[in-house]
Amino acid sequence: MNRTGEIPTILVADNCVISRRSISDAICEQGYKAVVAEDGAGCRDLLGKDKTDLLFLDAGIDDDKGVELLVAVKDNYPDIPVIVISSSISFEQEALFFKMGASEYLIKPLSSVRLAVTIKKALLESEYRKKDKLFSVVITHSPIAVAITDNTGHFEYVNHAFCKTTGYAFHEVIGKTPRLLQSGEHAESFYKELWDTIRSGKNWQGEFHNKKKTGELYWENSIIIPIFDPSGTLSHFLSIKQDISLRKKEQEALLQSERRFQELADLLPLPLIETDTEGMITYTNCVGLEAFGYTTEDLANGIHGVMLFLPEERQRVILNIEMRLKNIPFENHEYIGLRKDGTTFPLLVYTASIMHNNVPVGIRAIVLDITNRKQAEEKLMQLNQTLELRVQERTRELEITHKQMILQEKLASIGQLAAGIAHELNNPINFVRINFATLEEDIADLQSLLNAYRNVIDKVGKDLLPKDEVDRLRQLEHSLAIDTLCDELPGIFSESHRGFERITAIIGSMRNFSFCHDLQERVPFYINTGIRDALIITRNEYLSFADLTTQLEDLPPVPCNPEQINQVFLNLIINSAQAIESQKRSENGKITICTWFDNRSVFCAVTDDGPGIPCEIQHRIFEPFFTTKPPGKGTGLGLSISYDIVVHKHGGTLDVHCPPEGGTVITLSLPLG
Incomplete structure (x- = not known):
């Protein structure tokens, strides 16, 4: 098959029927398509109608007119290879047919092996000739200049594009060297590097600034390829050249445009x-x-x-x-x-x-x-935020002041009410205490009289009184449990005395809390007393949820406003009790109050084993209105007011600490001087 995949068609032109048939059959056996012509006219007719890839021509066709027919075929169909077959051996005839363009000369009869080899060889040579012709046409008419030199650099071939570019005719170039085109603008080292490269068997690519026949300079891009013969010897150099003068001008114009753009952009x-x-x-x-x-x-x-x-x-x-x-x-x-x-x-x-x-x-x-703009915006935003913060801070201060005033009014009212209640309760309780003491003495007298009566009855009652009356008295004593009653009366009176003492202590604490100094007034005050009064008043707050212990050292008096400091103790104890209550524990929690002092301050620490305060909000617990309690359980002012009282009004400290094991420790200090 040929390159297109078609089966080659072979024409057999022979006057002899037997020869024609045997050759065509052998051709078909080789896998080719065979057509036959019995004379020269038939041969010409088939060549004109159908595509023929190979012709077997009988030398003696049409009465020895094979040479004429060969000449006609070569004139009209030069690409068709012709194999001449003959019945006789004639060296002169063989030479003549080869001279006229025959590809091969064979003697009949033809063996199938010789026939197969000859056909294959002829078809391959035909294909090569077609390719060579095609390559020759392509190179000759290529718009890219092509030149071939021998290994010394002398031109052996140039195409039309080379001549058009350089202005030299074909005969003016052949035998000359590329020095014909040198412009003198390239250094000798440039050409030396070129020749060293291609003589070493490597391709070279670069640009030449050459000179045409007219003296006009032009730019060309060139690729020079070394060509080796079958023995591996360097035989030729192939140069492929392209005129890039226009491109160079465009590049220069583009470069100038880019320079202008760069200069403008840099401005x-x-x-x-x-x-x-x-x-x-x-x-x-x-x-x-x-x-x-x-x-x-x-x-x-x-x-x-x-x-x-x-x-x-x-x-x-x-x-x-x-x-x-x-x-x-x-x-x-x-x-x-x-x-x-x-x-x-x-x-x-x-x-x-x-x-x-x-x-x-x-x-x-x-x-x-936009750094400057952002800085200006940030500064303006900070000013706005500062103004807003100042407004918010002032508003909050007014709210706090307002609430503190209300709270102080409430405390003052409560204090006045507590003082009135304490005063009103104190008199009747004193009456009851006095009457109770008298009653205790009277009961003791009655017990003495009862014992005396019983002694008399025991001694003479059996003889002087009727037995049934004595038994009735005995039965009445038994039913009234007179002995048990007499034994319990001292305990009842003792318990009642403790109750009176507690009522008296509560009333005393209420009086202490209700006492009101001027807000700026500072008097010596024993803070242990304030703690004890606060514990008495808040007892109902913690009794059901916590066991409270105190470790109170003997402290020197502190110059302070007692009512304000008492308010602080009250807030701290209630906060601890409510923290423990919030856990809803099955057992009581623990609250411990400790006091101590050094040469500058007195200290009080209120410790509870409640849930503690999360680290992320510890810094906020002294903020006004901040609370972790559910709605209705707190205003968020207790610790804020305590902080204000201790730190701002008394120059002390109020710190919070939550140990790793849990709970909260709030420590306050008040300066001694």
């Missing part, structure tokens, strides 16, 4: 940056390099556009680039820029697509450093 006071569609920076002016701290070497090595932004900004940058390339508008153009040295600055980026033939090929961006 801009803002960074100008261009990227391709992949985000790689293709250009930036000098301000752009300075703004981000990069150099021209960095740009040559490759910088991706997203490297100019903080990592957390890059995903948004990529998304915005995609939207810009798709011509989809977006609003946020502000980013945080990242310099090469790692420093950051705020920037505003205006972008536009770079279009080529209505297709986006990149992004052009102008960058504005």
Whole structure:
């Protein structure tokens, strides 16, 4: 088969029927298509109608007119190979047919092996000749100049394009060397490096600034390829040349345009940056390099556009680039820029697509450093925030003052009420105590009289009184449990005395709490007394939830406002009790109050084993209105007021500490002087 995949067609032109048939059959057995012609006219007719790949021509066809027919075939169908077959051996005839263009000369009869080899050889040679002819036509008419020199550099072939480019005719070049074209603008070292390269068997590629026959200079891009013969000896050099003078002019014009653009861009006071569609920076002016701290070497090595932004900004940058390339508008153009040295600055980026033939090929961006604007905005925002904070702080102070005034009024009212109640209760309780003491003495007298009566009855009752009356008295004593009653009366009176003492202590504590000094007045005060009074008043708050213990050292008096300090103790004890209550424990919690002093201050620590205070809110517990209690359980002012009393009004300290094992310790200190 030939290169197109078709079965080659072989024409057999022979006057002899037997020979014609045997050859055509052998051709078919070899897998080829055979057609036959019995004379020269039939041969010409078939050659004109059908495609023929090979012709077997009988030398004696049409009464020995084979030579004439061969000449006619070669004139009209030069690409068809012709194999001459003959019945006789004639060296003169064989030489004549070869001279007229025959590919082979065979003697009948033909063996199948010889026939197969001859056909294959002829078809291959025909294919090679066609290729050579095609290559020759292509090279000859190629718009690219082609030249072939021998291994010494002398021209053996040049095509039309070479002659057109250089202005030399074919005969003016053949036998000459490329020195014919030298302009004198290349150094000898340039040509030496070229010859060293191609003589070593390597290809050379570069640009020549050569001279035409007219003396006009031109640029050409040339590839020179060494060619070796079958023995491996360097035989020729093939040069493929292209006139690039126009391209050079365009490049120079483009270079000048780029220089003008660069100069104009460098005059801009803002960074100008261009990227391709992949985000790689293709250009930036000098301000752009300075703004981000990069150099021209960095740009040559490759910088991706997203490297100019903080990592957390890059995903948004990529998304915005995609939207810009798709011509989809977006609003946020502000980013945080990242310099090469790692420093950051705020920037505003205006972008536009770079279009080529209505297709986006990149992004052009102008960058504005908005540090000053941001600083001004930040300063204005800080001023606004400061003003708002001042207004909020002043409003809060007014609210706190208002609530404290209300609370103080309430406390004052409660104090006055407590003082009135204590005064009103004190008199009747004194009456009851006095009457109770009298009653105790009277009961003791009655017990003495009862014992005396019983002694008399025991001695004489049996003889002087009727027995049934004595028994009735005995029975009445038994039913009334007179002995048990007499035994319990001392305990009842003792318990009642303790109750009177507790009522007296409560009334005393209420009097102490209700006593009101001037807000700015400072008097010596034993804080242990205040703690004891607070414990008496708050007993109902903690009794059901906590066991309370005290470790109170003997303390020197502290100059303070007693009512305010008592309020602090009251708040701390109630807070601890409510914290333990919030846990809803099956057993009581523990509250411990300790006092001590040094040479400058007295101290009091209130410790509970409640839930403690989370670390993240410990710094807020002294803020006004801040509370962790459920709605209705607290106002958030207790610890705030306590802090104000201890720290601001008395110059002490109030600290909170939550140990790792749990619970809360609140410690206050008051200066001795």
